[in-house]
Amino acid sequence: MSSGSRTARHPTILDVARVAGVSKSTVSNVIRSFEGVTDETRQAVDRAIEQLGYRPNAIARDLAQQRTQLFGTVIGDLNNPFHAEMAKLVERESAARGYATMFSNTLGGGAAEATGIEMMLEHRVAGIVFLAFSARDRPLRSSLKGRVPVVFVGCSEPWADSVVAADRRGARLATEHLIALGHRQIAFLANALVEEHGHRSRLAGYRDALDRAGLRPGPSLTWGEEGPITTVGGKPVRLPELLRGHSRVTAVFSSNDFGAVELLDFADRSGIGVPDELSVVGFDGAAVTGLSRIAITTVAQPKEQLVRLGTEALVARIEGRSTGRPRRRVIDVELVVRRSAAAPAGPQRQRRR
Amino acid sequence: MSSGSRTARHPTILDVARVAGVSKSTVSNVIRSFEGVTDETRQAVDRAIEQLGYRPNAIARDLAQQRTQLFGTVIGDLNNPFHAEMAKLVERESAARGYATMFSNTLGGGAAEATGIEMMLEHRVAGIVFLAFSARDRPLRSSLKGRVPVVFVGCSEPWADSVVAADRRGARLATEHLIALGHRQIAFLANALVEEHGHRSRLAGYRDALDRAGLRPGPSLTWGEEGPITTVGGKPVRLPELLRGHSRVTAVFSSNDFGAVELLDFADRSGIGVPDELSVVGFDGAAVTGLSRIAITTVAQPKEQLVRLGTEALVARIEGRSTGRPRRRVIDVELVVRRSAAAPAGPQRQRRR
DNA sequence: GTGAAAGCGCTAACAG
């Protein structure tokens, strides 16, 4: 039945034509379910296809048609559960629309992002879904613009379509929640893998809330070798130290759930009680935050909706149904209150204002 | 500078040739960095490429060369952190070897798996990495065999190369750990998304351990609507009930970490203390199990090594460096002891044997 | 309704 060689040559449309006793283009017509082929002929062709185990060559088709049924998906970090969840949705949505998808995990920009996009462009993907984007690389942006339809999902760039969550409002909600709980010194934890735009918006929302409450922004934390760290007067200060003293930090708003989970873990390992000594609020709505043991209060992004609208917009561009200036859609978010944030304890215990 | 239309036609090798004032094949020669092109000519071509923003068309190249630089990666479920971690590694490894990768998230077989593989085959992927596989679909297997190099990573099939963790031994270690802790009634929790082979091996390892200790296998749990469930004498029995009575279950070995995490969460929500009332051990070594609040004892698979060896084997097949019968590599695993498993409490408190 | 023929953009001999 099978020959010895590992990978036999694939039968072509010509082989099928020969077996079916028809011409090449008739086979093509059958494959493309083109109207106007005798039932008889069609059946003969189908039989030949079956018999040969023929499988259309997408490469040849794409070359002839001058277009592919391929999406590129740019992901920040699959280790981040939220990103993985989004990637899964993109794959599902693409498949449902008949598109295959190529992934590139960029780890927040840099060389991986550039080569990944380059690769997608060379494969002439019909469109690219950006689940993360680091605009740092100028040439990248220009090689994208006008070359291929693009949509930013959960992040955004002014020069292309995007579907984003209400980052700023969400961050404000999160921070207001903390303020309502009685916190006065609220730090902001940023994660390198959150792309520029989201980061800025979330930072802005955080500041909005503080402003309205007449509070000053707390320290800005990033991840250092040994946990969250900030800089005060040129000197590095680690989180545990920030938790002491009279103007001490009592809460942290993390710009994403991955960071919030890590922060929680850091606190646990450092003997810092959450939420007793430190309240934590995240952003994204990653499934892991819903675990009873984690129970992180977070701002949930409507993942399905973001991805659905994003791919819809992309396909509309690809098919020419959508033209003109970039469209931006903002989807509302929701604060999911869990147990990682509570009223601050400490010296001013229960004292209001 | 730019025309009005959304996606301008891509310049071709011919455009470059025209601008550089050379022939088509000379351009091809410099692109393929073919030896024997004058520096002068090369520079002229490079300049033309730069000027036009030329980007080689991978589709045309692939068609002409009769091969692609594309991998297909079949994933079980990106929502499962272990799968996401593995997928990320495959992408990284592929990119490092110059391969782009197409993903298909199959959710454990069925239609999604079949169409995903079909799609990869039509795109003439150079090889497929299976991170999960459901052998249920007979025709699938036959359309794969001999058609394209394939490697199973973390799972396996007798008809193709595979790199797997020592599933059976790992499961035995996990179960022995539980036995050593004093457990006598240990249930096995299976997850639908673990493919046949891994499931069977892990079940076998679990039984090995019980056998050696002269114990009988405990109930076999699966996920029902309302948590883990088993069948006793044709009647469904939920986990909480199993935890009562004289021959009650005191520990569960979950065949994967995703299930273990869910089980832990189920226990937390049901007021079942872990590890006080119930010990839990998982399998995979997903990062999430390492969180201080989760702290699930698990059998860690060497992810990097699995993926590295897997892609190596695949590339060797693709390049013809490896031929003949399927090779199977088994990589050793390691029990990572954390806090989800402890000595059983209860009536026979501290009583030995 | 079916077949012949001209590409799609590139590679890979093979002449010059």
Place this chain on the structure above:
DNA sequence: CTGTTAGCGCTTTCAC
């Protein structure tokens, strides 16, 4: 060292 040419497998007019 460079140019000419014949495909790769399929689509897509356009005659028959």
